[in-house]
Amino acid sequence: MRTVGIIGLGLIGGSMAIDLKRRGFADRVLGVEQDSVAAGAAVTIGLVDEVVPYEECIQKADIIVVAVPVNAAVKMVPDILNRFDAAASDKVVIDVCSTKSQICHATQYHPRRSQFVSTHPMAGTEYSGPWAAQPGLFDGRACIFANSEESSPKALQTIGQLYGVLNMRPIYMNADQHDVHTAYVSHISHVTSFALALTVLDKEKDEKHIFDLASGGFSSTVRLAKSSADMWVPILTQNHDNILHVMDTYIEKMKEFRDAVSTFDEARLRELIAEANRIKKILR
Amino acid sequence: MRTVGIIGLGLIGGSMAIDLKRRGFADRVLGVEQDSVAAGAAVTIGLVDEVVPYEECIQKADIIVVAVPVNAAVKMVPDILNRFDAAASDKVVIDVCSTKSQICHATQYHPRRSQFVSTHPMAGTEYSGPWAAQPGLFDGRACIFANSEESSPKALQTIGQLYGVLNMRPIYMNADQHDVHTAYVSHISHVTSFALALTVLDKEKDEKHIFDLASGGFSSTVRLAKSSADMWVPILTQNHDNILHVMDTYIEKMKEFRDAVSTFDEARLRELIAEANRIKKILR
Numbered sequence: 355m356r357t358v359g360i361i362g363l364g365l366i367g368g369s370m371a372i373d374l375k376r377r378g379f380a381d382r383v384l385g386v387e388q389d390s391v392a393a394g395a396a397v398t399i400g401l402v403d404e405v406v407p408y409e410e411c412i413q414k415a416d417i418i419v420v421a422v423p424v425n426a427a428v429k430m431v432p433d434i435l436n437r438f439d440a441a442a443s444d445k446v447v448i449d450v451c452s453t454k455s456q457i458c459h460a461t462q463y464h465p466r467r468s469q470f471v472s473t474h475p476m477a478g479t480e481y482s483g484p485w486a487a488q489p490g491l492f493d494g495r496a497c498i499f500a501n502s503e504e505s506s507p508k509a510l511q512t513i514g515q516l517y518g519v520l521n522m523r524p525i526y527m528n529a530d531q532h533d534v535h536t537a538y539v540s541h542i543s544h545v546t547s548f549a550l551a552l553t554v555l556d557k558e559k560d561e562k563h564i565f566d567l568a569s570g571g572f573s574s575t576v577r578l579a580k581s582s583a584d585m586w587v588p589i590l591t592q593n594h595d596n597i598l599h600v601m602d603t604y605i606e607k608m609k610e611f612r613d614a615v616s617t618f619d620e621a622r623l624r625e626l627i628a629e630a631n632r633i634k635k636i637l638r
Numbered sequence: 639m640r641t642v643g644i645i646g647l648g649l650i651g652g653s654m655a656i657d658l659k660r661r662g663f664a665d666r667v668l669g670v671e672q673d674s675v676a677a678g679a680a681v682t683i684g685l686v687d688e689v690v691p692y693e694e695c696i697q698k699a700d701i702i703v704v705a706v707p708v709n710a711a712v713k714m715v716p717d718i719l720n721r722f723d724a725a726a727s728d729k730v731v732i733d734v735c736s737t738k739s740q741i742c743h744a745t746q747y748h749p750r751r752s753q754f755v756s757t758h759p760m761a762g763t764e765y766s767g768p769w770a771a772q773p774g775l776f777d778g779r780a781c782i783f784a785n786s787e788e789s790s791p792k793a794l795q796t797i798g799q800l801y802g803v804l805n806m807r808p809i810y811m812n813a814d815q816h817d818v819h820t821a822y823v824s825h826i827s828h829v830t831s832f833a834l835a836l837t838v839l840d841k842e843k844d845e846k847h848i849f850d851l852a853s854g855g856f857s858s859t860v861r862l863a864k865s866s867a868d869m870w871v872p873i874l875t876q877n878h879d880n881i882l883h884v885m886d887t888y889i890e891k892m893k894e895f896r897d898a899v900s901t902f903d904e905a906r907l908r909e910l911i912a913e914a915n916r917i918k919k920i921l922r
Contacts, residue, residue, distance in 0.1 A: 478855065496851065543855050549895055556891075576827070607840075608892070618875055632839055
């Protein structure tokens, strides 16, 4: 009889709840959700067996998944480890945050650090809340295990099984290295989408034209601009240094394009586009 | 017995060929393609009934679709109109280019201007060539008719039927206005994707990490960076003024984000993201 407790019933927490229960990893799923509307919805939709208070979740669950924004998780994970007593030596807590340095630094000297596994399941959509949860969200995607050498082999084995049930490919990585890489391939994409939405909204006062003229290209490029501030403000501030660095590179590249367009330099434009096209070989 | 001639058997020309034949609008589809590999592929795949020389296509086809990059189309459309003699007064030529000002200006005083219909079917993918052609590409999308008052009612009716068969929604717009709007909702998306690909390729020397960490977000944001230079260099230079204007706005928005990140200004970041989120109400 295994009980999984999920704190934060949004897109990630909710989607985990669905598949961990359906696929038999959890006999019982408890949820913690401070927003009463979201809590009610999670029960109505059937994401969890029961919504319980925070303390009760920690007490009753064998595995606790912290699926709240990263600024809250940084404080919550050490608090949960503090509440693990001698009788709770088999319990494991995991986080699923998009930045890993701060949470790993905040826990590294905790006496129960080995009961914490820091993970980043690389899956999601631009929607949020329990109503955005969906089965199969994680299938076939990568899951980062950050600083896994600080977790106990037993905890790692349990969480390895959990992500195995979700059909994720494990990748082991240093937390700081993770934050550099995700700044480049995930965080910057969100910033460029936000900026694109702002640009278009600023200029296209006639909103009907945006809708009419938005071919597939615009919709997919701007899709991430629907992402929530609650999630992204903490990511952008926590991964501050890496994101600034990549934004500066990005602004330089935009300026190179701008200069080539402004001088009608077709050869340079052709060169820049050919170089950008190399992304084809890397992404399917 | 209606013959449609398609000049340029790439993604757009090839996809039109498929559906105009399958759906019974054209009894016969002739193709013109200067690249011999593409021409061979178009016949093998069965996109067209026959690949013929340019002159023969103009002579035999009732409707001629110019589906070549915009810099070539600007010269080709007047040349085709020149070849229409008195016996060809029922023939119609259309272009399907992504910029409309130059081609409309280049033809406006042509004595046979009324036999030309300038259109922009707003559909596509990031792939190119006859092998990228697909049935149903245009279904449900918008098709711009630029400066349609310069076309004859009869030509407009014929081309209206053609796009009706392709299931496109017609939108009538001034050519210059079209180029402003598409700079904002289509052209800039391509530039931001190219710049994103360049940024990531520049920094992520270990290409495996791009692949592993690229969740759906990155892939969709960078998708357009696979687009071809042959198509995009002419668009960027033809729509020069509008694109420069929108790029400058975009760079400003990126800098606003950069400044908010660099000063840890969470309130400002929250404001910027909330504003960007308004795109949700406009796009489905």
